[in-house]
Amino acid sequence: MKFKAKEIADILGGTVDGDPEVTVTAFARIESGKPGAICFFANPKYEHYVYSCKSDIIIVNRTFVPKEAVTATLLRVDDAYAAVASLLDYVTAQKRSYRRYRGLRCRVRLSSKIGSKVYIGDFAYVGKKAEIGGFTKIYEHVYVGDGVKIGSKCIIYPGVRIYPGMVIGDNVIIHANAVIGSDGFGFAPLEDKSWKKIEHTGNVIVEDDVEIGANVCVDKSQMGSTVIRRGTKIDNLCQIAHNVEIGPDTVMASQSGIAGSSKIGSHCIIAGQVGVAGHLTIADDTTLGAQAGVLGNVKESGQVLMGSPAFPLKQYLRCYAAFKKAGK
Amino acid sequence: MKFKAKEIADILGGTVDGDPEVTVTAFARIESGKPGAICFFANPKYEHYVYSCKSDIIIVNRTFVPKEAVTATLLRVDDAYAAVASLLDYVTAQKRSYRRYRGLRCRVRLSSKIGSKVYIGDFAYVGKKAEIGGFTKIYEHVYVGDGVKIGSKCIIYPGVRIYPGMVIGDNVIIHANAVIGSDGFGFAPLEDKSWKKIEHTGNVIVEDDVEIGANVCVDKSQMGSTVIRRGTKIDNLCQIAHNVEIGPDTVMASQSGIAGSSKIGSHCIIAGQVGVAGHLTIADDTTLGAQAGVLGNVKESGQVLMGSPAFPLKQYLRCYAAFKKAGK
Amino acid sequence: MKFKAKEIADILGGTVDGDPEVTVTAFARIESGKPGAICFFANPKYEHYVYSCKSDIIIVNRTFVPKEAVTATLLRVDDAYAAVASLLDYVTAQKRSYRRYRGLRCRVRLSSKIGSKVYIGDFAYVGKKAEIGGFTKIYEHVYVGDGVKIGSKCIIYPGVRIYPGMVIGDNVIIHANAVIGSDGFGFAPLEDKSWKKIEHTGNVIVEDDVEIGANVCVDKSQMGSTVIRRGTKIDNLCQIAHNVEIGPDTVMASQSGIAGSSKIGSHCIIAGQVGVAGHLTIADDTTLGAQAGVLGNVKESGQVLMGSPAFPLKQYLRCYAAFKKAGK
Numbered sequence A, B, C: 001m002k003f004k005a006k007e008i009a010d011i012l013g014g015t016v017d018g019d020p021e022v023t024v025t026a027f028a029r030i031e032s033g034k035p036g037a038i039c040f041f042a043n044p045k046y047e048h049y050v051y052s053c054k055s056d057i058i059i060v061n062r063t064f065v066p067k068e069a070v071t072a073t074l075l076r077v078d079d080a081y082a083a084v085a086s087l088l089d090y091v092t093a094q095k096r097s098y099r100r101y102r103g104l105r106c107r108v109r110l111s112s113k114i115g116s117k118v119y120i121g122d123f124a125y126v127g128k129k130a131e132i133g134g135f136t137k138i139y140e141h142v143y144v145g146d147g148v149k150i151g152s153k154c155i156i157y158p159g160v161r162i163y164p165g166m167v168i169g170d171n172v173i174i175h176a177n178a179v180i181g182s183d184g185f186g187f188a189p190l191e192d193k194s195w196k197k198i199e200h201t202g203n204v205i206v207e208d209d210v211e212i213g214a215n216v217c218v219d220k221s222q223m224g225s226t227v228i229r230r231g232t233k234i235d236n237l238c239q240i241a242h243n244v245e246i247g248p249d250t251v252m253a254s255q256s257g258i259a260g261s262s263k264i265g266s267h268c269i270i271a272g273q274v275g276v277a278g279h280l281t282i283a284d285d286t287t288l289g290a291q292a293g294v295l296g297n298v299k300e301s302g303q304v305l306m307g308s309p310a311f312p313l314k315q316y317l318r319c320y321a322a323f324k325k326a327g328k
Helices: A005-012 A044-052 A080-095 A313-325 B005-012 B044-052 B080-095 B313-325 C005-012 C044-052 C080-095 C313-325
Strands: A015-017 A037-040 A057-061 A073-077 A179-182 A187-189 A195-197 A203-206 A217-219 A225-228 A304-306 B015-017 B037-040 B057-061 B073-077 B179-182 B187-189 B195-197 B203-206 B217-219 B225-228 B304-306 C015-017 C037-040 C057-061 C073-077 C179-182 C187-189 C195-197 C203-206 C217-219 C225-228 C304-306
Touching: A005 A015, A005 A057, A005 A073, A005 A080, A037 A080, A057 A080, A179 A203, A203 A217, A217 A225, A304 A313, A313 B313, A313 C313, B005 B015, B005 B057, B005 B073, B005 B080, B037 B080, B057 B080, B179 B203, B203 B217, B217 B225, B304 B313, B313 C313, C005 C015, C005 C057, C005 C073, C005 C080, C037 C080, C057 C080, C179 C203, C203 C217, C217 C225, C304 C313
Parallel strands: A037 A057, A057 A073, A179 A217, A203 A225, B037 B057, B057 B073, B179 B217, B203 B225, C037 C057, C057 C073, C179 C217, C203 C225
Antiparallel strands: A015 A073, A187 A195, B015 B073, B187 B195, C015 C073, C187 C195
């Protein structure tokens, strides 16, 4: 990136208070600003940094009145916090190019159908009869199995593995080394106490606007589909077992796991390292606190749960206070 | 897949009650049946779906007497539940082909020994003096280090990494992006409070009939071997540290971890997100409940444990009931 | 490896008590010694194994006086435990070769700068303007994005993904399938209850002498850097979120996770399956017990914490004893 203050003001609909020609090439946080960088100031707690900040530009609210001398050029906008998100968007969009590209060393099977302006990196493999929509970017080292369907404007980062027959919607982002479509963990006990594999012939459907983190695993179903519904966001290292349905618009933080056949409603917030047992239904708008373990259905929507087994947060905190007291 | 009702009856030893020529191309669950699909009905709770189901074939127990009109062709067998598992097996086996294949863009070092009818996908790498048994399938992007031995009839999914010198038995399945043979996590504290790496020169032995999930990590030992014993099944995202021994016939659900040098007995059931500390011995037939944390040896076999630190489940549930009561 | 007893004595500064010509080709633990192997005896509890051990060489302390007949050649050193670590080091260093190598099927973009004696394996990809220091080993299937900087004497194992713009120091080891630089998990809620992605334009800095385990994820920051400080060691399957800072010389066991913007001090010891919530500061020399969940700042250094939410270990153990008692 490389922007003059006046260019940024144009992008954000702001005004320049200082040198309109000053140029920045990087973002920085206000507490670690340096020459050539642009910072933003939104949280009043950080005001003292404004006066010592060495960045060349600081984005501030239009209403901000400095109490001391400021060396940086100030860029005044209606909402400094929102303006930064917009600027990050703008910069990212600038970097993204939609052009046809085939790595010298990729392999795309002839019977696959590839949309327009698709990027396929070196060492990527696209299997037979796979379909990839327009403007999608398949990074280096990605494996797209036979018959996989991927929508348009997706970003599939290096080393993602998509087993044969899986279905990915539009505008989906999948981070490096995530695995979509491994076998569900299903075994029947035999008389000699060994385990017989139950074959899984279903698939995984990832709907539009989903984001899946690095090293996430999503297992395919025994029959039917494991479904990640529209707009759901899944953080790194999560486990989504066979036949699970989750979302739409649910978020799930790192290292959480949902066991087989459970249904997680819409707009849920699942914190880190949470576990949900199998064959459960979790109501819409449920919040599960960090490290919660859910062993029963959650029928009433809008609850906040914690503990293992989990129960309502407020009660949990009182219980935990009593627990701590008992050890004094 | 594509089957007529009469063909399925032949495979399963059943009888057709309806149109023997009706053709299906997919499995479906009874609650989401659709034309062209085959369902099964085993759990009496789901009987009402039999009458509304739009699938063309439903597998039912021989003894089933419908209480209402059924539009689907019924396929009667001794045990509908077992029949479906058999049919899933049959379909999966049909899809599996044992033929020699070399991807155009794989690399197999000349000093390796490859058995008959082995599949090696594009971008797979097989190192020097590695040995791969007959009928094994090495998917695209797999890394097989120098001197690795892999048995026959294994399936190694895309992106699996097997460090040099590791040993894999027969009929082993390893899912995508699992790592076999990374260094154990061992460091000695130095006087300046930094850490000195302890080198690991041992290996990992994965015995016959083991299944290892996606993104699992199995570390090699310092000396000697980390051993996954025959028939053990490990779910996605599990951690098996250096010098661990586990199994035979133990199952371990997703996101669980076993710390260094612990021995897990045979026929144990380890639920999700369980942790077992290092240098412990866990008796045969132990069951560890979800999110349990085991900090001591488990000497008596057949116990069910929960909590962190873990203790017997029944007691745990009473304790937890008291804990919840204290917060009311 | 292949060594005579007298050669090992030279390496370790020890003396041979038995046949100086006897040859060994492997390490073994004293309890599972076999012909052709070398063992060590340091822990008095294992003395009975010395007399039954079938290994050809046993390393013992100079002061050891056998109480029974020993068939193995004894190799006497000042400190048997330290000697083994040295010997493991020696053997590992012997195997390591520093020579220029390019896999037949790697792809290295022309604008990258590669130091002397760098190994780049088959199917490895090195992006535009990337820089790799001398003596570094880039294993097969590694992805090094555009503009990445990697120092000298690093080992990057197969399948590691380093997103564009990340910075790796000297003597860094990264195990297979780890991901460095995936997007931070940041989304802003919109009025329709869907989530808008907040773009992350920062990077990850991994300082010198860091080791990162298999399948670890380190997210890049929104702006500025996620930083893994010098000498920090991170075990398999850990999560390091955006804008986290950790170390120097902190160790973090498997399956632990640090949420966004938290700062973990130096010389901390984080056990397995620990979670630290976002925007916290953890003081130097803190020890977090297995499965601890940290929800508040830790201001005083040197504490040992456990529980979820975590508090001091000693108190926790008393509380937990009371908790267990309540269920009797």
